[in-house]
Amino acid sequence: MKRVLVVDDAAFMRMAIKEMLNKNGFEVVGEAENGYTAVRRFKELKPDVVTIDITMPEMTGIEALKLIKEFDPGAVAVMVSAMGQESMVREAIAAGAKSFIVKPFKEEHMIQILNKVLL
Amino acid sequence: MKYSNEPMLDMFIFETTQLIEQLETAILSSEKSNCYTQAAINEIFRIMHTIKGCSAMMLLDDISSLAHAIEDLFYFLREEKPQNVDCCTLSDLVLEGVDFVKVEMEKIKNGDAADGKAYSLIDNIKAFLAVLKHSNTSGAPADTKEHNSEKWHKNCVSREAAPPSAAINFFKAVIFFEEGCEMENIRAFEVVHNLKGIADEVYHIPENITDNSKSSEIIQREGFKLYITTHYPYEQLYELLMRTVLLKKLELTEAESRDDIPALSQAAHEMCARVSEDGSPGKGGNGQREADYAEAQHVSIHNSIISVNVNKLDRLMDRIGEMVIAEAMVVQNPDLKGMQMDNFQKAAWQLNKIVGEIQDMVMSIRMVPLADTFNKMHRIVRDMCRKLDKEVELEITGEETEVDKNIIEHISDPLMHLIRNSIDHGIEPPEERKAAGKPHSGRIALEARNAGSDVLIIVKDDGRGLNRERILTKARENDLLLKPEDDMSDREIFSLIFLAGFSTKDGVSEYSGRGVGLDVVTKNIEKVGGSVQVDSVMGRGTSITMKIPLTLAIIDGMNIQVGSARYTIPIISIMQSFRPAENDIITDPDGNEMVMLRGCCYPVLRLHEHFNVRTEITEFTKGIFIMVESEHKVLCIFADELLGQQQVVIKALPAYIRSSGKTRGLAGCTLLGDGSISLIVDIAGLAGLSEPG
Numbered sequence: 001m002k003r004v005l006v007v008d009d010a011a012f013m014r015m016a017i018k019e020m021l022n023k024n025g026f027e028v029v030g031e032a033e034n035g036y037t038a039v040r041r042f043k044e045l046k047p048d049v050v051t052i053d054i055t056m057p058e059m060t061g062i063e064a065l066k067l068i069k070e071f072d073p074g075a076v077a078v079m080v081s082a083m084g085q086e087s088m089v090r091e092a093i094a095a096g097a098k099s100f101i102v103k104p105f106k107e108e109h110m111i112q113i114l115n116k117v118l119l
Numbered sequence: 120m121k122y123s124n125e126p127m128l129d130m131f132i133f134e135t136t137q138l139i140e141q142l143e144t145a146i147l148s149s150e151k152s153n154c155y156t157q158a159a160i161n162e163i164f165r166i167m168h169t170i171k172g173c174s175a176m177m178l179l180d181d182i183s184s185l186a187h188a189i190e191d192l193f194y195f196l197r198e199e200k201p202q203n204v205d206c207c208t209l210s211d212l213v214l215e216g217v218d219f220v221k222v223e224m225e226k227i228k229n230g231d232a233a234d235g236k237a238y239s240l241i242d243n244i245k246a247f248l249a250v251l252k253h254s255n256t257s258g259a260p261a262d263t264k265e266h267n268s269e270k271w272h273k274n275c276v277s278r279e280a281a282p283p284s285a286a287i288n289f290f291k292a293v294i295f296f297e298e299g300c301e302m303e304n305i306r307a308f309e310v311v312h313n314l315k316g317i318a319d320e321v322y323h324i325p326e327n328i329t330d331n332s333k334s335s336e337i338i339q340r341e342g343f344k345l346y347i348t349t350h351y352p353y354e355q356l357y358e359l360l361m362r363t364v365l366l367k368k369l370e371l372t373e374a375e376s377r378d379d380i381p382a383l384s385q386a387a388h389e390m391c392a393r394v395s396e397d398g399s400p401g402k403g404g405n406g407q408r409e410a411d412y413a414e415a416q417h418v419s420i421h422n423s424i425i426s427v428n429v430n431k432l433d434r435l436m437d438r439i440g441e442m443v444i445a446e447a448m449v450v451q452n453p454d455l456k457g458m459q460m461d462n463f464q465k466a467a468w469q470l471n472k473i474v475g476e477i478q479d480m481v482m483s484i485r486m487v488p489l490a491d492t493f494n495k496m497h498r499i500v501r502d503m504c505r506k507l508d509k510e511v512e513l514e515i516t517g518e519e520t521e522v523d524k525n526i527i528e529h530i531s532d533p534l535m536h537l538i539r540n541s542i543d544h545g546i547e548p549p550e551e552r553k554a555a556g557k558p559h560s561g562r563i564a565l566e567a568r569n570a571g572s573d574v575l576i577i578v579k580d581d582g583r584g585l586n587r588e589r590i591l592t593k594a595r596e597n598d599l600l601l602k603p604e605d606d607m608s609d610r611e612i613f614s615l616i617f618l619a620g621f622s623t624k625d626g627v628s629e630y631s632g633r634g635v636g637l638d639v640v641t642k643n644i645e646k647v648g649g650s651v652q653v654d655s656v657m658g659r660g661t662s663i664t665m666k667i668p669l670t671l672a673i674i675d676g677m678n679i680q681v682g683s684a685r686y687t688i689p690i691i692s693i694m695q696s697f698r699p700a701e702n703d704i705i706t707d708p709d710g711n712e713m714v715m716l717r718g719c720c721y722p723v724l725r726l727h728e729h730f731n732v733r734t735e736i737t738e739f740t741k742g743i744f745i746m747v748e749s750e751h752k753v754l755c756i757f758a759d760e761l762l763g764q765q766q767v768v769i770k771a772l773p774a775y776i777r778s779s780g781k782t783r784g785l786a787g788c789t790l791l792g793d794g795s796i797s798l799i800v801d802i803a804g805l806a807g808l809s810e811p812g
Contacts, residue, residue, distance in 0.1 A: 010169045011426070012131045016176055019127065055168045081302070082172045083187075089305045093312050099364045100309070102301035104175035104183075109300060113364040 002118055003029045005045055007038040007061065008053040008080060017051060020107045026114065035059025039067045042075070049076040049118055052097075054088050062092050069096040076117050131177055132228055133426055135170055135220065140491060142166045143217050147497045150210045155196065163213070164193040170220065182220055185237040188244040189216050201251055212244055214498070287319070289374040290356060292345040296338065297365040303338040304328045310363055314347065317359060322346040342368075429524055432485055439481050440673060440768030446474050447765065447792030478673065486521035489567050489576070492531050493518045496538050496565060503542045510560035511546055517567035522574050526667055529647045530576065533640040537578045537663055538563060540637060545582030545661055555658065557581065574669060579662040585613050585655035597621060613653035617641040648786070650803065674769060676789070678762035678797055679745065681726045682734035685797040686758070687767050687789060692802040694746040694753070696761060704739055714744060714755050721746065724805060725757045729784060734759055752806040765792065769799060
């Protein structure tokens with residue numbers, strides 16, 4: 001089972017993503033509500049893939065992504081973005097995010113993306 | 120709704136409500152300081168962003184678009200830092216948004232459809248933003264990125280790649296993405312980015328995929344077209360492109376030579392632009408980041424908090440209550456009577472200790488600080504001051520005082536009522552205050568503090584105070600006087616304002632005095648076993664004190680016996696118990712019995728008479744008196760005997776008993792250690808009954 005770290009400042013979003021993933025044979029091994037915790041949890045858990053919300057307090061998803069990539073260049077990250085954040089998503093991809101998804105997203109899209117990036 | 124699933128919905132409601140409260144606080148404090156600080160703008164932006172995302176997931180489009188509009192507004196404020204912002208209108212707009220979301224959340228909570236429409240509000244926000252943008256254009260056009268007129272955008276993705284050789288292959292690819300995947304242009308950017316290291320040259324249509332959202336439409340309609348030169352074979356490139364996420368269709372065709380693809384031949388000599396130069400601004404200093412990280416370590420301490428459904432806590436509390444009873448049933452089991460059991464006693468004592476600790480812990484889990492409830496009042500003060508053209512400062516102290524979650528829910532409404540009442544009726548308009556030599560703006564102090572097993576919540580204003588005569592007149596008109604006026608203390612007279620059907624204000628303003636009187640306050644507070652008390656000095660102000668128990672579920676009780684029935688009296692209301700001498704009993708001409716103790720006379724209430732229980736013991740000298748106090752009224756209850764002190768779990772009386780209407784003087788019931796039922800005596804109710812007249 002693929003191990004996933006879910007990063008989002010909204011507990012609701014974490015719950016929503018977690019439920020989608022659990023239903024589809026992923027194992028959510030951890031959650032983080034800001035960039036700092038995300039980096040720390042990533043180092044502890046070494047998940048197969050991490051989903052990262054872009055806008056978060058304390059440290060944004062992009063900064064966290066960069067630190068995660070610095071720690072493990074092979075890290076697989078999928079950004080979770082809201083509409084209207086094109087430039088930030090672009091920055092994230094340039095910084096090494098494998099892909100992204102735009103809120104509100106459908107379950108099948110989320111699963112498809114995770115399956116693809118984990119190929 | 121997308122997630123009818125309970126925990127998800129609960130979480131959404133919980134989190135959104137919390138965010139909305141944070142938002143409100145941020146706006147109000149910004150408004151108070153007359154400007155929106157950068158930090159506040161950031162916070163509001165982020166809150167709206169989160170609400171937007173979450174409500175979009177819940178398919179609550181109106182909330183989501185409203186949040187989006189406010190987010191855009193604060194994005195502009197954050198990025199452009201415009202100078203002349205009309206903070207007042209800004210606050211009004213955002214607060215209106217806050218209210219909209221609140222109403223919708225309430226609907227969702229009650230299981231109704233969130234069908235509010237936010238169009239006009241969104242339009243207002245957009246209009247405000249437009250005006251702001253117009254009056255703050257700095258001259259420099261924002262769009263300087265209209266750079267090239269070239270038809271083909273070319274990315275030389277890999278400078279290190281081998282120079283074009285005989286082995287090079289030319290491909291044309293058309294990619295269609297899944298419908299509704301959003302940001303197609305960035306998806307395309309992702310594809311180009313992934314070709315890095317594989318393709319030598321990449322050309323694509325539409326050319327501008329970085330900051331042109333129009334290209335999204337083109338990609339949706341016509342697909343994303345790529346022309347690629349690479350030394351990788353078809354299969355490998357195909358496989359790579361097939362990995363594109365949310366791919367709906369891929370057409371990959373190989374061309375014989377460069378000339379077959381017009382784009383390649385046309386653009387052959389153009390400059391290369393490296394993909395990696397797009398985006399990714401310089402990184403911050405490493406030292407700074409480490410410092411941030413250290414800071415985060417301590418930030419994360421308060422992250423270890425989970426939110427739990429209150430219903431679960433209620434059930435847990437209920438189970439704990441059962442456990443307390445079960446423990447008593449075991450330890451005080453009649454089968455054990457008279458047995459010598461040292462080890463059992465030891466074990467029983469240990470059990471007792473642990474049960475007590477668990478109970479304390481569960482109680483403390485249920486305790487919530489009053490801060491949130493108190494802070495809500497800022498908004499009420501603000502809105503009312505604006506409408507009534509008064510100036511009032513709200514001062515809050517003791518907001519860290521904790522109260523049981525269930526009780527807090529009953530406090531909010533009464534508090535709101537009292538504050539509204541204070542501003543509407545208590546605080547004078549500025550001119551009147553000036554004339555009376557008071558400071559220009561009124562003051563309302565909201566205070567909470569612990570007093571034994573109660574919490575006192577005090578609302579105190581420095582307004583005009585209550586008018587004793589007017590209250591009396593009004594009470595006479597409405598036939599609310601139960602006692603001769605001369606016998607009434609000031610406090611009793613002031614308390615009349617809490618009676619149903621009492622209102623001294625003839626005009627009805629928007630806030631208070633719309634028919635619903637202050638009796639709502641007493642009703643709510645009494646529901647949780649509390650009481651309300653008024654003090655007032657004419658011209659100086661009014662102070663209203665609400666006394667509220669810390670918790671509801673478990674009390675220390677004294678079990679008493681009357682005939683074959685058992686009753687429990689809350690220990691906190693017991694002052695003492697005693698056996699009177701015969702000549703201490705006095706009977707007044709009306710036949711009311713009283714008992715004299717240390718020179719004071721107290722009314723007597725025979726419990727067996729009150730509850731109509733048959734008992735052998737009707738002579739005062741054979742039974743026992745329990746002196747109880749409630750709201751400064753003292754009463755001596757006459758019972759057969761004391762059975763002992765015990766913690767009891769209060770259970771509501773079953774509905775079939777309540778509906779019989781014979782529950783006056785009873786607060787509930789409980790189970791005793793031996794499995795029998797004991798009725799909990801409502802001292803406040805009895806004290807009220809015992810009043811003469």
